Amino acid sequence: xxxxxxxxxxxxxxxTVYFWGLMASIGFLIALFISLKEASRKNIDKEIVWDLMxxxxxxxxxxxxxxxVVWHWNEFEDSLIKIFFIWEGGLSSAGGIILAAAAxxxxxxxxxxxxxRTADFLTPGVISVIIFARIGCFLVNSHIxxxxxxxxxxxxxxxxxxxxxxxxLAFSALALFLIIWYLRKRLKKDGLLFLIFISGYLIIRFLxxxxxxxxxxxxxxxxxxxxxxxxxxxxxxxxxxxxxxxxRIRYS
Numbered sequence: 001x002x003x004x005x006x007x008x009x010x011x012x013x014x015x016t017v018y019f020w021g022l023m024a025s026i027g028f029l030i031a032l033f034i035s036l037k038e039a040s041r042k043n044i045d046k047e048i049v050w051d052l053m054x055x056x057x058x059x060x061x062x063x064x065x066x067x068x069v070v071w072h073w074n075e076f077e078d079s080l081i082k083i084f085f086i087w088e089g090g091l092s093s094a095g096g097i098i099l100a101a102a103a104x105x106x107x108x109x110x111x112x113x114x115x116x117r118t119a120d121f122l123t124p125g126v127i128s129v130i131i132f133a134r135i136g137c138f139l140v141n142s143h144i145x146x147x148x149x150x151x152x153x154x155x156x157x158x159x160x161x162x163x164x165x166x167x168x169l170a171f172s173a174l175a176l177f178l179i180i181w182y183l184r185k186r187l188k189k190d191g192l193l194f195l196i197f198i199s200g201y202l203i204i205r206f207l208x209x210x211x212x213x214x215x216x217x218x219x220x221x222x223x224x225x226x227x228x229x230x231x232x233x234x235x236x237x238x239x240x241x242x243x244x245x246x247x248r249i250r251y252s
Contacts, residue, residue, distance in 0.1 A: 001161055002154040007139040020136035027132025028057060031125030038121040038184070048111065052122065055107045059100030060129070067095020097201075098233075116191030116248075123197045124184060127177040130201075134170035142166060144213040144220065163211035172204045195245045202234045202241065 009018045032053050039049045069076055104122075108115050137143050144156060145163025153161035180197055187193050209228045213220040221228045227235075 001151060002164060002167075004141070004155040004157065006141045008141075019139045020133070020142075023136030023139065024129065024133045027129040028053075030128045030132070033125075034128060035122055035125040038124065042117065042121050044118075044121060048113065048118075052104060052107060052118070053125075055103045056100045056122070056126070059103035060096040063099025064096030066099075070095075114190065116194065119194035120184070120187075120190060120192075123194045124177065124180055127173055127180060127197065130173045131170055131177060134166050134173060137166035138164065138170060143169070144216060145211045146213050147215070148211075158216075162213065165208060165211055168208045168211065169204070172208065173201075176200045176204065189248055191248050192245065195241060195248065199238065199241045199245065202238050206231050206234045206238075 007019050009016050011017075032049070035049050035053060036046055039046055104119075105115070108118050141154075141156075143165035145154070145165040147160045148163050149161070150163070152164065152167075154164040154167075156162050176197065179200070180193060183196065184193055187196075209221075209231050212228060214223065221230070223229075224232060
């Protein structure tokens with residue numbers, strides 16, 4: 001059993017460092033490094049990487065926060081200023097992915113870049129952000145799971161042993177990264193690498209969400225007909241992704 005702990009912040013002198021923000025920042029820096037290397041391998045201007053990473057970062061932060069606030073409005077209705085306290089955690093990857101993808105698409109169209117080729121070289125870096133952000137979630141003890149009897153369960157404040165949802169997300173993202181890293185030089189059709197990542201991530205999130213808690217008021221994610229709102233979003237997008245993969249393969 002994993003004992004209960006929370007590493008949410010550390011203060012050194014007058015400076016307070018929040019662990020989730022620190023881990024997400026490390027992931028972003030690693031993503032930038034990987035993306036620059038991949039751009040060089042594909043003969044893509046590195047200035048484009050800097051601009052795109054900034055656009056994607058803003059999309060992730062704004063989209064994920066906005067989505068979380070909408071789905072957990074009860075946490076903010078008494079103090080609206082907390083909406084902007086993003087360093088305290090509270091993000092939804094569904095909203096982040098959607099807005100980041102939309103913002104990235106607008107940039108690509110504006111610069112008249114090859115959409116699929118651009119998406120492919122960014123994919124490994126994006127997954128690295130997810131990995132480190134989920135490690136941050138584990139450290140701050142967010143994403144509370146259902147009660148479980150599994151020996152790797154994590155003790156919570158109420159004394160119950162629960163699924164370590166954040167750890168599931170981190171390890172599954174790591175596995176996805178290794179698959180993508182293996183395929184990145186083997187897939188010849190532009191866009192397939194990115195689409196495989198998206199489909200894999202949608203499947204992972206859909207399955208992992210079944211381990212999320214549903215018994216603690218105000219903490220557990222709301223459900224609609226037994227599924228989380230994130231699961232409904234993923235169910236809507238999955239057929240679109242699979243159809244796009246089919247078309248990319250068919251017309252290759």
